Amino acid sequence: MGKLSSSFVSDSPPRSAPSRTSSPRALPRRASRRSPHGSHDAPPPAVRETFPLTELAGFIEDWSADAEARQLSPRTIEAHRDIFQKFGYYCDAHDHPTVNPAAVRGFLAHLRTGHLEPGGRWGNNEKYPHLAHARRPVSARTAETYYSKLQTLFNYLMKMELLDRSPSRLIDKPIARRDAVQPFTPEQIQALMDGVRQSRHSQRDLALLYTLFDTGARVSEVCGLRVGDVVLERGSGYLRVRGKGNKERTLPFGRQCHAVLYEYLRKAERNPRNPQRPLREEDEPLFPGERDDSQPLNRSGVSQILRRLQKRIGLSGVRVSPHTLRHTFAVTFLRDGGDSFTLQQLLGHTHPAMTAKYVNFARADIHESHRRHSPADSLKRPR
Numbered sequence: 001m002g003k004l005s006s007s008f009v010s011d012s013p014p015r016s017a018p019s020r021t022s023s024p025r026a027l028p029r030r031a032s033r034r035s036p037h038g039s040h041d042a043p044p045p046a047v048r049e050t051f052p053l054t055e056l057a058g059f060i061e062d063w064s065a066d067a068e069a070r071q072l073s074p075r076t077i078e079a080h081r082d083i084f085q086k087f088g089y090y091c092d093a094h095d096h097p098t099v100n101p102a103a104v105r106g107f108l109a110h111l112r113t114g115h116l117e118p119g120g121r122w123g124n125n126e127k128y129p130h131l132a133h134a135r136r137p138v139s140a141r142t143a144e145t146y147y148s149k150l151q152t153l154f155n156y157l158m159k160m161e162l163l164d165r166s167p168s169r170l171i172d173k174p175i176a177r178r179d180a181v182q183p184f185t186p187e188q189i190q191a192l193m194d195g196v197r198q199s200r201h202s203q204r205d206l207a208l209l210y211t212l213f214d215t216g217a218r219v220s221e222v223c224g225l226r227v228g229d230v231v232l233e234r235g236s237g238y239l240r241v242r243g244k245g246n247k248e249r250t251l252p253f254g255r256q257c258h259a260v261l262y263e264y265l266r267k268a269e270r271n272p273r274n275p276q277r278p279l280r281e282e283d284e285p286l287f288p289g290e291r292d293d294s295q296p297l298n299r300s301g302v303s304q305i306l307r308r309l310q311k312r313i314g315l316s317g318v319r320v321s322p323h324t325l326r327h328t329f330a331v332t333f334l335r336d337g338g339d340s341f342t343l344q345q346l347l348g349h350t351h352p353a354m355t356a357k358y359v360n361f362a363r364a365d366i367h368e369s370h371r372r373h374s375p376a377d378s379l380k381r382p383r
Helices: 053-069 074-093 101-116 140-159 186-196 202-215 219-223 255-267 299-313 322-335 340-347 352-373
Strands: 230-232 237-242 248-253
Touching (some): 053 074, 101 140, 186 202, 202 248, 202 255, 202 322, 219 299, 322 340
């Protein structure tokens, strides 16, 4: 199988504006039927549920222009485009000249088995060596995300009257069972904080861990932080983050996180190859990348830091990831008396149901603690 087709994936950075300004292309319009009273009643028009693969690249550009007009964040647009382009690559490489239900069903199956093909799932590992996950099966939750984002494109085409039905209309959404939240224990958190002090970029990585753990921010939000987004007050402070849907919110942090961030910013030793670099400007990345300190760490970079840390301290039995730190923040917040409404605001959740899993976990934790320490159980059994 060949490399990822240039028709669907571009090496260029995210666009600041759509490449075309023309109105969306249209498939042939339905032929109008004559009145029932006419002498030549036309047959009903064919229902449009498919389109040629050659139209996909143009439809992706049309969707992108519409998304920009709706003020979706660049990160959201690029995440969708990436999946649309991968779908196009799959269709092109697996002889689907038409986007139809069979192509969608095959694409979803490919997410599970495509890593076994030569070159990996997308056939582009030489060109994109950082896509190591292309050689492993994706999780059901990832497949669910691909399905939902692809449906976004089909919904747009139906809104623009370019399709009558979605090609995925009769294909069930992948089943993604939600894993139980398994946060770090206090001992594991302490081991992580102690171990990170031995890393090559110890000050940056310690500040990164404290920020993730003490604010509950998403890893993408932390990666997007600039120096000017950190507000240090006497003994505490807060971050200004921009979350999903480009929504801005403030996240407070406590005394210990304040001390770590203050020391990190004061010494400004973010690049060991240039430790004497003066304090960064407010619009520069708070957590710069490994190779270029003018660019921020990305999600894969943070995950790599945590994997190295896990190996260094020999931590097992728990997933060491940025999301586990977010889980741990949420559960610890509730255990220490925080309320679910405030937690919802801190996590940036739109609906209370999204926060419910943490509440349920904390409630079960309280019940288990009561079973172990029930006051009445220490009394003598009544006669």
